Amino acid sequence: MSVPDTGIAPIAAPPPVRRRIPMWWWAVVLLGVLALLSLLEVITDANDLTSSGTIRATLIATTPILLAALGGLWSERAGVVNIGLEGMMILGTFGAAWWAYEYGAWVGVVGAIIFGALGGLLHAIATVIFGVDHIVSGVAINIIALGATQYLAAITFTGLKGGGPTQSPPLPDLPALTIEPLADALGDLEDQNIFLVSEIAAVLRALVNDLSIMVVIALLLVFVTWFLLWRTPFGLRLRSCGESPVAAETLGVNVLRYKFVAVLISGGLAGLGGCFLAMVASSSYRDGQTGNRGYIGLAAMIFGNWRPGGALAGSGLFGYTETLGLRQGGSSVHALLLAIAAIALAFAMWQLRKANRVALIGGGAAIVVGLPLTYVLGDALKEGFDGEGWVLLGLLVAATVVLVLLRRHEQFAAVLLVLVGLAFGLLYFSIDEVPGDFTRMTPYLVTLLVLAFAAQRLRMPAADGQIYRKGTAG
Amino acid sequence: MNIRLLRLGLGMVAPFLALLISFGIISLILIAAGDPVGAVWDQILQWPERRNLSNIIDKTTIFYLSGIAVAIGFRMNLFNIGVEGQFLVAALVAAVVGGEAWVSGYFNTALAIIAGMIAGALYAGIAGVLRAYRGVSEVISTIMLNSVAVGLTAYLLRQFKGPQPEGSFIVTTKQLPESSWIPNISIGEGAATEIYGFIYIAVFVGLAYWFLINKTRFGFDLRATGQSMTAAVASGINTKRMIVTAMLLSGGFAGLVGLPYIFGEYHSYGSTFPAGLGFTGIAVALIGRNHPIGVALGAFLFAFLDEQTNALQIVAGVSPEIVKIMQGVILLTVVIAYEVVRRFGVRIEQQMVSRELERARTAGPTPPAADEKEVAR
Helix, strand or coil: CCCCCCCCCCCCCCCCCCCCCCCHHHHHHHHHHHHHHHHHHHHCCCCCCCCHHHHHHHHHHHHHHHHHHHHHHHHHHCCCCCCCHHHHHHHHHHHHHHHHHHHCHHHHHHHHHHHHHHHHHHHHHHHHHCCCCHHHHHHHHHHHHHHHHHHHHHHHHCCCCCCECCECCCCCCCCEECCHHHHHHHHHHHHCCCCCHHHHHHHHHHHHCCEEHHHHHHHHHHHHHHHHHHHCHHHHHHHHHHHCHHHHHHCCCCHHHHHHHHHHHHHHHHHHHHHHHHHHHCCCCECCCCCCHHHHHHHHHHHCCCCHHHHHHHHHHHHHHHHHHHCCHHHHHHHHHHHHHHHHHHHHHHHHCCCCHHHHHHHHHHHHHHHHHHHHHHHHHHHCCCHHHHHHHHHHHHHHHHHHHCCCCCCHHHHHHHHHHHHHHHHHHHCCCCCHHHHCCHHHHHHHHHHHHHHHHCCCCCCCCCCCCCCCCC | CCHHHHHHHHHHHHHHHHHHHHHHHHHHHHHHHCCCHHHHHHHHHCCCCHHHHHHHHHHHHHHHHHHHHHHHHHHCCCCCCCHHHHHHHHHHHHHHHHHHCCCCHHHHHHHHHHHHHHHHHHHHHHHHHHHHHHCCCHHHHHHHHHHHHHHHHHHHHHHCECCCCCCCCCCEECCCCHHHCCCCEECCCCHHHEECCHHHHHHHHHHHHHHHHHHCHHHHHHHHHHHCHHHHHHCCCCHHHHHHHHHHHHHHHHCCCCHHHHHHHHCCCECCCCCCHHHHHHHHHHHCCCCHHHHHHHHHHHHHHHHHCCCHHHHHCCCCCHHHHHHHHHHHHHHHHHHHHHHHHHHHHHHHHHHHHHHHHHHCCCCCCCCHHHHHC
16 A cells, blocks of 8 residues: 555566575574574573473464464455454354364364354355455454354353353363473473573474374465465466456456355364364363454464465464463563564664665664663663653654654665664663563564564555456456 | 435435344344244334433444544545544543543543543554555554553553542542533433433534535545545545544544543443443444444444343343344345445446437437446446
8 A cells, every 4th residue: 555556557667586485494584583582581581482381382372373364365365355254263162162062072173164164154245245345244244253152152051061151161172292202302402401402492392292283283274275375276266366356257267256265265264263262272162262363363464475374474473472471471571672672673774784875874873872872771761760751752752853854765664663673672671571461462562563564565465355246357 | 217316215225124134134043043032022122211211322322422433434445443442542541631630620521531532543543654654454453453452551540540449349540520520411210311411522523523524625535535545646635644634533533432431420440441332333334324324323223222132131031142143233234235235226327327328329419429337337
């Protein structure tokens, strides 16, 4: 939305050749992140950033978001915006609980998929057949799904042992994988606290110790989604419906059918995410269990640039920040502030690397002078809020003035990044711990922050969210 | 037949038709779940008692404010899903400012209301700026801001908590001085039949909304931007600024949503402050098609259903959660009906136009025949 569509196609410049990122690059990035986190543990007083407990909890927190993100990916790749993911997830929690209680764990998984797909069916009927605005329909589905689930749960679970109108009885477990000797060995390695080695051991340990089968399935689904959508004729046609339905129809693709199927699959995946919440992340259905994870999944997918791997990365980020907020949140999120400051400043310099020398030196100087200043000021702020408060206010005003003055400058984004980085640095130095109310906000704030700086580089399917009517081609 | 009249007629019929259809769907659901259908409808469709009526009117007031806040965004194709968070933040700020009572009497009331509106506007403005200047979808950002608002208000409430009665677990802000309350209006006997005086402000908001959207240059720009970003840019409208302004306005009105409670009932903001009003506003605005009177009708319908289903558990042994299904189904069928009717109207219009053209062609020297496809668009 950055450039208003003037309706006149600009003379197309040849698209910049983008190197394909090789697979091993992901491993490098993961290692880099781990190294950064263990460095952070050394510098700050946080000590729970990379424990195997944290990693394990991260996997648990990531999976439902990931499944919702994949659901969003399927429907948006076919051009249907699906904000009803939240509702379909809610339906999934109920479907899982009901059928798992009645017929056993695996039937519960099937039930969740079917209930989620029912939500998808509703969305498909409204948007694909009747051409209702996608977001309107999604909002309606969220309302219906919440009501339907609460109503059905009250009918189904009231009077059962351990159940009630807002809670199901305890559900049977899904199998989990453990490789005992390996887990023990890795546990020993983790306890020795060797820089980076222990962190890698912690990650591997989380993968071989009590790993739920559903986590494995979700990770496999990332691959399956990628393969189906990008390596098969079916996927090509489905994506063509999201890019240019008119062209697709001209070539004989039944656009409406593909959209319909995509939204059904989307609902099924969201339902599976609900199943994970009810059966793996906890052991029963509870009212309000999804906690906006459907929406976060959507954001993760957008952050992941409408790609499966990106969706995985986005979900991982949100899963990790959510976990940090819940486990020793005060110190962990506090350490995260420093990381955000460092990343923002590094990105600013990265953006300035091609700028003219004045801008580069200016940016560097701002960071070199700014950082010690934030440290001194932050330390003073810890003591009290008297004179320093006025300095703070002055700095805020100065920052605003700088932003307004440079708002048309080509390096505005870099300037903004420097200021954001310094602000987070100041925040880090001025408090010892992040209060509990704020640690719980971490995933949402990180979403906003990340989208604010990444949204302009993303490219959504060209016809995403547009209503398509059969027979408008040619 | 006049096309405008036809459209208007269809537009009026659609929601009622949709209402009937959704009643049918709900009945089917009730039958499938084995609940007594007759008893449920008896309870819901009976004439409310005075006491219930006052509750319905109060809720209508609140839903209406929420619906108008959402509608402003909708007129510009902005989905402000964040009314929920905006009204929470605004209610807290209004309660704190009102509780401090820097000025006396109704000056304090006015100050608190304005502070609340500004807080709501600024909170919505974050999403507006992100959308206009950073390209972040306002749908996602407002949803995130809703979740942030829950934590933020909880934190701020603890910072600004007032003196608490002994043994109370509910944390609240300082009580508003009695001189700043907005007096309730009696519609019957006793305190249970009073309605919020805030209803006057709600009516005024409706008028202001109507005037702003339909009678001002700004409203024209807003609608133009909403209908076609391209046309708006071409006619020199600064669309980025429009996005931010529209979000500020929407958030400002959203700031009013919780205030009837503050000035008419609780007189403070507490940890048990009602939530979920923002989401109802979305539904209400959609059902009312963003028209000030339509939104009022939608708000009344939702308030009516809310209140009438309260007693379902006692009367018919049916979980009152059915009301949410009912509201959702009504919303979905109503928007589907609007869309179906719109397409139907377009088709009739096309036929009329082509008939006229046909007649013109056979009658006289041919005017350039319009391509039917062009008319369709």
